[in-house]
Amino acid sequence: MQAISLSDSFSTPAVRLSSVTARYEQNEVFGNLSLEIAAGQFAGIVGPTASGKSTLLKIILGIHSASAGQVELYNHPVNKVRPGTIGYVPQLGSVDWNFPVTVEEVISMGLYTNGRIWPWLSKQERACIQDLACRLGVNDCLQHHISDISGGQRQRAFLARALINNPKLLILDEPTSGVDIKTQHEVLHLLGDFNKEGITILLTTHDLNAVASHLPWVICFNRGIIAQGRPHTIFTNEILTKTYGGDIVIVKYEGHLLIANSTPLKFID
Numbered sequence: 039m040q041a042i043s044l045s046d047s048f049s050t051p052a053v054r055l056s057s058v059t060a061r062y063e064q065n066e067v068f069g070n071l072s073l074e075i076a077a078g079q080f081a082g083i084v085g086p087t088a089s090g091k092s093t094l095l096k097i098i099l100g101i102h103s104a105s106a107g108q109v110e111l112y113n114h115p116v117n118k119v120r121p122g123t124i125g126y127v128p129q130l131g132s133v134d135w136n137f138p139v140t141v142e143e144v145i146s147m148g149l150y151t152n153g154r155i156w157p158w159l160s161k162q163e164r165a166c167i168q169d170l171a172c173r174l175g176v177n178d179c180l181q182h183h184i185s186d187i188s189g190g191q192r193q194r195a196f197l198a199r200a201l202i203n204n205p206k207l208l209i210l211d212e213p214t215s216g217v218d219i220k221t222q223h224e225v226l227h228l229l230g231d232f233n234k235e236g237i238t239i240l241l242t243t244h245d246l247n248a249v250a251s252h253l254p255w256v257i258c259f260n261r262g263i264i265a266q267g268r269p270h271t272i273f274t275n276e277i278l279t280k281t282y283g284g285d286i287v288i289v290k291y292e293g294h295l296l297i298a299n300s301t302p303l304k305f306i307d
């Protein structure tokens with residue numbers, strides 16, 4: 039199978055998967071998957087629940103090993119990549135909010151992926167955390183416990199943890215879930231700004247409208263790549279039905295795409 043380039047305008051691959059198979063024991067999630075994500079890309083993976091999106095991210099991160107095939111980041115095997123090259127924001131639904139840490143401690147945890155061992159922060163590290171927290175709008179709650187802040191602030195705190203080492207590649211699993219529409223847009227705007235500064239971004243989401251309005255590239259995924267390209271090209275009834283298997287309605291309104299997951303209801307008089 040030939041690798042498919044994720045973009046026509048970038049050339050260096052940040053991620054290259056060649057004929058990768060992912061399994062949990064005997065259960066195959068996907069097989070013979072080839073994919074390239076160019077450096078500088080800002081791409082979203084969409085697909086139904088249990089379609090293998092998080093598994094794909096874990097394979098790229100090296101958290102879950104491929105059963106077959108090669109995974110390379112910036113032309114290095116995934117297990118040889120310099121620590122700190124990748125920043126990761128996991129699905130926050132899986133985080134225990136009663137864990138006794140402050141926002142500052144959450145952010146400083148990111149420093150340990152870079153081989154750091156001592157438990158106290160240097161003046162310079164504290165200043166870096168302060169700067170990043172300022173930029174992400176969580177500087178006022180650095181000493182707050184993570185259970186005492188809003189969903190949007192938690193998302194920003196974990197984003198800061200992922201960014202503290204200045205990664206080249208940022209991977210986020212459902213960064214738009216569990217927060218209101220305004221916060222979703224703010225988070226995606228922030229990610230867009232970091233992407234413009236050169237960070238390659240790959241995320242998963244269930245929010246097709248957010249992808250349509252914020253991301254330049256989308257991958258429709260269901261145990262394999264169904265289609266990929268610019269949202270306006272890819273979000274068609276045919277491709278979305280192939281991806282989700284359901285009744286998807288796409289409305290074009292003043293140059294924007296609006297996607298609904300069923301035929302609009304008619305009011306009964």
Ligand SMILES: Nc1ncnc2c1ncn2[C@@H]1O[C@H](COP(=O)(O)OP(=O)(O)OP(=O)(O)O)[C@@H](O)[C@H]1O
Nearest residue numbers: 062063065067085086087088089090091092093094
């Ligand atoms: N640790 C695991 N052990 C065994 N099976 C797993 C494990 N993690 C995921 N799976 C299975 O692999 C399949 C793909 O799961 P995955 O979490 O990658 O899907 P997803 O598309 O990210 O779903 P969602 O949108 O609900 O987060 C599912 O059938 C799931 O049950």
